[in-house]
Amino acid sequence: MTQTEPLPAFPMARPSPFDPPEGYAIVRDQGGLARVRLFDGRTAWLVTGYDEVRSLLSDPRISADRSHPGFPFPTAGREALERSGRTFITMDPPEHGRLRRVFTRYFAVKRVEAFRPMVQGIVDELVDDLLATPPPVDLVPALALEVPARTICRVLGMPLEDRHHVQALDHRRNTLTTSPEDVLRATEEMLAYADALIERKRREPADDLVSALVADQLDAGAVSREELIAAVRLLITAAHETTANMIALSIATLLRHPDQLRELQRDPSLIPDTVEELLRYISIFHISPTRVAVERIEIGGHVIEPGDGVITAVAGANRDDTAFPDAARFDPHREARHHVAFGYGVHQCLGQPLARVELQTVLETVFRRIPSLRLATDDGSLAIKEYAFLSLASLPVTWEEQS
Numbered sequence: 001m002t003q004t005e006p007l008p009a010f011p012m013a014r015p016s017p018f019d020p021p022e023g024y025a026i027v028r029d030q031g032g033l034a035r036v037r038l039f040d041g042r043t044a045w046l047v048t049g050y051d052e053v054r055s056l057l058s059d060p061r062i063s064a065d066r067s068h069p070g071f072p073f074p075t076a077g078r079e080a081l082e083r084s085g086r087t088f089i090t091m092d093p094p095e096h097g098r099l100r101r102v103f104t105r106y107f108a109v110k111r112v113e114a115f116r117p118m119v120q121g122i123v124d125e126l127v128d129d130l131l132a133t134p135p136p137v138d139l140v141p142a143l144a145l146e147v148p149a150r151t152i153c154r155v156l157g158m159p160l161e162d163r164h165h166v167q168a169l170d171h172r173r174n175t176l177t178t179s180p181e182d183v184l185r186a187t188e189e190m191l192a193y194a195d196a197l198i199e200r201k202r203r204e205p206a207d208d209l210v211s212a213l214v215a216d217q218l219d220a221g222a223v224s225r226e227e228l229i230a231a232v233r234l235l236i237t238a239a240h241e242t243t244a245n246m247i248a249l250s251i252a253t254l255l256r257h258p259d260q261l262r263e264l265q266r267d268p269s270l271i272p273d274t275v276e277e278l279l280r281y282i283s284i285f286h287i288s289p290t291r292v293a294v295e296r297i298e299i300g301g302h303v304i305e306p307g308d309g310v311i312t313a314v315a316g317a318n319r320d321d322t323a324f325p326d327a328a329r330f331d332p333h334r335e336a337r338h339h340v341a342f343g344y345g346v347h348q349c350l351g352q353p354l355a356r357v358e359l360q361t362v363l364e365t366v367f368r369r370i371p372s373l374r375l376a377t378d379d380g381s382l383a384i385k386e387y388a389f390l391s392l393a394s395l396p397v398t399w400e401e402q403s
Helices: 022-029 050-057 076-083 095-107 109-113 116-131 139-144 146-156 160-174 180-203 209-218 225-255 258-266 268-282 352-369
Strands: 033-037 043-047 290-293 297-299 302-304 309-312 396-398
Touching: 022 033, 022 043, 043 050, 050 297, 050 309, 076 180, 095 109, 095 209, 095 225, 109 352, 116 139, 116 146, 116 352, 139 146, 139 225, 146 160, 146 209, 146 225, 146 352, 160 180, 160 225, 180 209, 180 225, 209 225, 225 258, 225 268, 225 352, 258 268, 258 352, 268 352
Parallel strands: 043 309
Antiparallel strands: 033 043, 290 309, 297 302
8 A cells, every 4th residue: 555545444344254354464464554544534553463463462552541532443333332431441550450350260261161061051942942943043043142141141140031131232332333322322221230230139149240249349349339330231241242243153154164064073072172263263353452552662664653543453363374374264173272362461351261161062062963054045145234243144044854
């Protein structure tokens, strides 16, 4: 790109649900980062090189603070959402570390592994319902949305019947075309829901995460009421939206790769590595994480000045051939655990152990119990929603019914 050419707009269009924007590779060829134009006319640095993404996400000279005037946003609605309330993921050290430590122990790998039988029961029940329904079926509402929604209801102690209300609110918040006013209304409703849930658990504690947070953290003075409300709202939304989209896209990806799928069905021990490759290959965080520079940074032959917005596109980094040879190829035998699908550095996703348990359980169960599962439409017709995360609008599937 020459200086006389207009800057490309961000977000960039994806050619399919299974490939990042073509512009990401062009940016990698320009040193891993290049300028792009945002919806409001401002510019920001788009970073798609693997080394550059990891370097910047671990650099204390960039900030996660959304209140900074230079912070980049892809749409007006997204700006309203991310400026509407502070959680620990929008804070910088040392404040970030203080609050993250409060919640980290509740998502330790050993603790989350104890949820596996519960997740298995949820998936089995949903597959029972699938097999009792004549195909074709849309797996997005029938399975992908339900597994994480039911899981987080159990984990947090939410009434199961509340899941559809919460999903609807979060859908409004994360749809890129939602107006800023509607985003703010939905966010206020979500915060009010989290506040009411906390109060209910204070009065009637049970064996769930919100009850534990109230007793161990709020009542002990480790967090304020406002901090806990914001964190519970985050846990409710982050724990189901991203995993739901990964479930649908993972199943679709495997159905598009029948040789790899047959191998997985023959040898379920491949599932953990397959999940890591799916996380890398799909990379549903296609427009984030976003940051802003607070000091001058020289990287990739470019200079990021204080106040410059930075978009670390992990979907681009995870397709970098220097980190993952032949990165455009889906290969479950690849060593992919160094992917950045969950981010990198101090802000990487807190809930990733739970997401892995859910993904592993779904893939093992679905393809064991419905071995003839296949797409009920041409994969070219699978549509992407205008969403903050890579998201399928629907996933029609069918199978051979057993007599």
